[in-house]
Amino acid sequence: MTEGTSEDRADALxxxxxxxxxxxxxxxxxxxxxxxxxxxxxxxxxFAAVQKHVAVLERAGLITKRRVGREALATGDIDAVRSVGSMLTEIEQVWRGRIARMDDLLASPSESGSSSPSPIKTTKEH
Known part of the structure; x- marks a missing residue:
């Protein structure tokens, strides 16, 4: 894969x-x-469609190909797969932090000193 930004790499992966x-x-x-x-x-x-799929994976750096005679042999790059896992872990950590902050906000007493939300007043219209 050609060098680019980490965001370009993530997009390709x-x-x-x-x-x-x-x-x-x-x-x-x-x-x-x-x-x-x-x-x-x-x-x-x-076969051509499968070749195109393999080419997309190769451009993303997920597989490597080598020639042996007339055959193109494909091998997966475990380090590239691990980098995808790392990216997903980072995203998960961000969201877990956000959820924890929401939990904290919901658990804390409101500014008026009441720990429960005020009831919603409704009126019936006839």
């Missing part, structure tokens, strides 16, 4: 993983090296 087929390809290549032609046999789509 999450775009690549947003597709079900690409996530399945990732599972397979993380388990072991596969030729693109062997991967294509698992999907109800053309």
């Amino acid at each position: 999450f775009h690549a993983l947003a597709d079900r087929t690409r996530r399945d390809i990732m599972r397979r290549v993380l388990a072991g090296e596969h030729s693109v032609s062997a991967l294509a046999q698992h999907y109800d789509m053309s």
